Amino acid sequence: MNMNNFPLGVATHVADVPGYRGSASLYRLAPPLEGHEHVVVSAAVVLFVGPETVVVPADTSGCVLHATRLPGSTEGTLSHADALFMAGYRIQ
Numbered sequence: 001m002n003m004n005n006f007p008l009g010v011a012t013h014v015a016d017v018p019g020y021r022g023s024a025s026l027y028r029l030a031p032p033l034e035g036h037e038h039v040v041v042s043a044a045v046v047l048f049v050g051p052e053t054v055v056v057p058a059d060t061s062g063c064v065l066h067a068t069r070l071p072g073s074t075e076g077t078l079s080h081a082d083a084l085f086m087a088g089y090r091i092q
Contacts, residue, residue, distance in 0.1 A: 009033075011089040017062045020044065025080060026062040033070055033087055040064055043078040051076055053083040 010030050017024040022044025029037055036057040043053040055072040057065040072087025081091050 008085070009089045010092045011084045012092050014038070014060075015062060017042075022078065023080070026058060027080075027084065027089075027091070029089055033072075033089070036065075036070065038062075039070060041072075041080045041083055043080060043083075045078070049075060051078045053077050053079060055083055055087060 011027040012030075014026040014028050017026050017040055020042045022042060024040055024042035027039050027041060029039060033039060038058045038060055039055050040058040040062055041053060041055050043051070046052045052075045053073065055070040056067060057070060059065060070087065072083040074083055074086060077083065084091060
C-alpha cells in the first residue's frame with residue numbers, strides 16, 4: 001500500500017536507457033499510469049534544482065512520447081523506486 005492506502009501497481013524494469021544525464025530506465029506499469037503502460041524514469045542532479053527524478057510516458061522501446069511529467073516526478077531524490085512508489089507502484 002502507498003501513502004494513500006491504495007494497493008500498489010507493479011513496475012517491471014525493462015531496460016536501462018542510454019543518453020541521459022544520471023540514470024534512466026524504461027519500466028512497464030500494471031495497471032497503466034494515466035493511460036501509459038510504459039514510462040522512462042530518469043534521475044539526475046540538475047543545476048539550480050538539485051536531485052530530481054522524473055517520470056515521463058514512453059513507447060515500448062524507451063522513446064519518450066512527450067516531456068509532460070507524470071505523477072511520481074519529484075525533486076529531492078535520485079531514487080527510481082521512490083518516484084514510482086509515489087506514483088503508486090512497486091518495482092518487481
